[in-house]
Amino acid sequence: MNMPNGNAKSMDVVIVGGGLVGSLEALYLVKRGHRVRLYEYREDIRNTPQIRGRSINLALSVRGRRALKDVGLEEHIVKDHGIPMYARKIHRLDGSTYEIPYDARTNQSIFSVGRNYLNSALLKESDKYKNVEKYFNHKLVEANLKRGSLQFLKTDTKETIEVQADLIIGADGAFSAVRRAMMKEPLFDYSQTYIEHGYLELCIPSDQNGSFQMPANYLHIWPRGNFMMIALPNQDCSWTVTLFMPFSYFKNLDSEERLMEFFQQYFPDSIPLIGKKKLIEDFFAGSPSPLVSVKCRPYNISEKALIIGDAAHAVVPFYGQGMNAGFEDCTILDRMFQKYDDDVAKVLEEYSRTRWVDTFAISDLAVYNYIEMRDLVTRPSYRLRKALDDFIFWLLPVTWVPLYNSVTFSTMPYSQCVKNREWQNKVLLSTFLAIGGMFTIATVYGLRK
Structure with a gap:
């Protein structure tokens, strides 16, 4: 296929990182008519399907599905490869189990998908386009992002190559080499946190x-x-x-x-x-692997470079949103390219200025959900709140959307999901205080009578 959109403002884009997010972003850009060169440090995953690397399967939810739909892969991945999971099944110490549905009202599910299979499917889909080139076994060793200049080492031949691009996109994971180059720039805020x-x-x-x-x-x-x-x-x-x-x-x-x-x-x-x-x-x-959260901003250097996915906002895996948030990055970028008619300076400025609010929010939510999964789900108070949320959601499906449902089964901005939860907590607290006050008044009145 040749430049489907006939884009008069076609750019020469280099994407560093041929994993899930990099492969998806390549598809979005080639469908808009841009020339894309994808550089990946590892071998082509399609030639080494048994190499596990990171976690072998992932939880695909609505945000990720929306991105796959945009590039024509949702139906194949969900229907032909995904395994639906409708609930958490909790295992007690005595071996007995009970279920906590993800969505008791409409019975929506998340899908267990194979990381390698999904990555392979994205790469295979990009083979249909002539305006994309893929280079594996290429390690980024030096970058001048302001000039759009990159230097790669071919790990198989030890040859060094120089690359120029109109736009560099770093999708090279939590330990991103592109982000490392960005950290040399003034006013770049960065923090990483390892949990214990x-x-x-x-x-x-x-x-x-x-x-x-x-x-x-x-x-x-x-x-x-x-x-x-x-x-x-x-x-x-x-x-x-x-x-x-x-x-x-x-x-x-x-x-x-x-x-x-x-x-x-x-x-x-x-x-x-x-x-x-x-x-x-x-x-x-093997040995236990660490879990790291990364927060940084801004995500861009003028109109020349951008980081997305784990390179910009690595999160711990306990909300199942790492891949979904990375895929949503690509979706939001595509919408902004449409909004600004591929004016990359405006796209990167707005994306970098706005996206961090939501990625910071999902980072914090992911840490909280670990506490919920390992501990709170066993407590009666948690199950009572879950039942109450589900009941009100059933009564008022538009007004009252539980936190997990808004994060997993909608495309509501992550920061808005948090605000909704805070509002719900205030409503419930006020209601219980009012009921308690009325009960106290009734009791005092009854005793006086």
Whole structure:
């Protein structure tokens, strides 16, 4: 395909990072008629499908689906590859379970999708366009963003190449080399925060018949107060199991005996699902990985460079919004390109000035949701509030949208989701205080009578 929009203001764009967000942004731009060159440090994921890298599956929700719809991939990913998850299934210590629906009113679901499969699908879709070129095994080693100049090292041949571009977009992850170049500029604010908890991935294989060992349409959670374990379903009927807990806990599990004692105490029902031998092998085959949040601004350098996705706002994974927020970056950029008729200076200025408010909000929400998942879901007060939210949502579906629903099943700006929650808290507090006051007055009146 050739420049579908016939764009008279066609730019030469270099995207650093061929992961999910970089591949999606490339599609958005080539569909607008721009020339795109995509540079990725790793090999082509389509040639190395078994290399896991980061978490093997992700939770796709409405914001991500909207982006995939824009580039023509939503139906394929959701219907042919995604596994719907309608609720959290909570595992108690005694092995019994209960469900907490994500959307009790309309029964919406999030979808478990394979990271590598989705990345491959995005790259494959871009093959249809002649105005995109892809270069793998290219490591960014030097950048002059103001001049639009980049230097890459070809990791297979050790050759160095120079690249010029009208616009540079950094979509190269939480430890972005493009962002590192931006940090040399004055007035660039940056902070990163590591939480004290790490994660380690395990696996529940399919059963002897090649079927799921647990009910498939759920996100399974083993909440244990200060730590937790979750499991997401895979297309091959296995489960990606992720153990989140403080690094000090991981350090103490330094022998097979201690590991098995720990699982017997906190996750006894998972042992026959994983298998004792496999649990030991997988646990000691790797080491726990850290979890980092990144906040920074501005996201651009004049009209020459921009960072998006994790490069701009890495978040911890507990709201399932990392990929979805990155995909939403691409959607918002595309809408701004339309709004300003591809005037990149105006696009980058407005995007950088406005987007950070929402990315900061989802970063904070993600940290809060970890506390909810590992601890609060087991408390009666949480379940009471959830039931109350669902009931009012049923009565007033437009006025009262619960926090999780607004984040996951709408495209409401993240910052507005937070404001809505704060307003709901005030309404409930005022209502309870009023009811309490009326009850007190009635009681005093009754005693006097």
